[in-house]
Amino acid sequence: MKWKQIPLGLLQTNCYIVYNENNSCLIVDPGDNPKKLSTVIEQLELKPEAIVLTHAHFDHIGAVDRIRDKYGIKVYIHEKEKDWLSDPALNGSKHFMLNEPIKVRAADHLINDEGVMSIGSFKFEVFETPGHSPGSISIYFSDAEFVLAGDALFNGGIGRTDLPGGNHNQLIRSIDEKLMSLPEQTEVLPGHGPTTPLV
Template identity: 85%
Template structure:
């Protein structure tokens, strides 16, 4: 199992393609620049299976429909943010974007709770990690030893909680209960910035002192 980080859009939001030896792939958080993302997919000769979203803030969903339609694939999101794709007021683009607000069609599948999920060749765990947003989730691939943490946990930082639906105490609890319990060598693939590890953040993240 391999992954590639692709920063997209003005906020350099990390999109990821997770792929295996068969060249099948999952696309995580296609936030912008569908042509750039498509170019990477074609360069790696990948076959997309689905789009999975850690959450539905505008900088994570801008290319959803273009990529969904190009490859004929389904979109997955947590049920608590099922309306955010279609509503610029909920996904934040109505308030933050200078140009046209961002929206996409409704998701094809909803995460109703935590647990194991299989899509094509891929088998992984879905963790509910709210706090940055109500429906934030993380995707853990135990055999490959990485977790896609969205905007919950960053290198040396955590997600902002001052947006509608954000909750600082809830985010800290999510990180402590769902992420810091993973093996310390687990790679953390965040929604912004460089990859890190659980151990590194336990040791040096100033927002997690006391854990």
């Protein structure tokens, strides 16, 4: 299993392409710049199987509809943020200096629990890691020893909790109980900035 980090958009939000030996891939958090993202996918000769969202803030979802339509793939998000995709007040785009608020069509599949999940040829574990937002999830590939942590945990910091639905104490619990319980060799792939070792 391999991954590629692609910073996209005004906030340089990390989109990740996770791909396997069959050249199938998952797209995690396509926040903006669909042309740039699809160029990378085509350069690597990958076949997208789905979009998975760690959460629904505007800088993580801006290119969802254009990418899902280009490749004819499904979108997955935690059920607690299903309404955020189409609501600029919830996804935050209403409050930032954007040309127009972000509105995305409904997800095709809702994640409503933790545990092992399969999408196409991919198998991974989902952890609910709220605090930055109510429906934040982390996606753990145990065999490849990496976790996509969204905006929960960064290199040298943690996610902000002053946005709608944010909760500092809840975020600390998520990090301590979920992320810090992973094997110490796990590499953390955050929503912004460089990757970081877990310890």
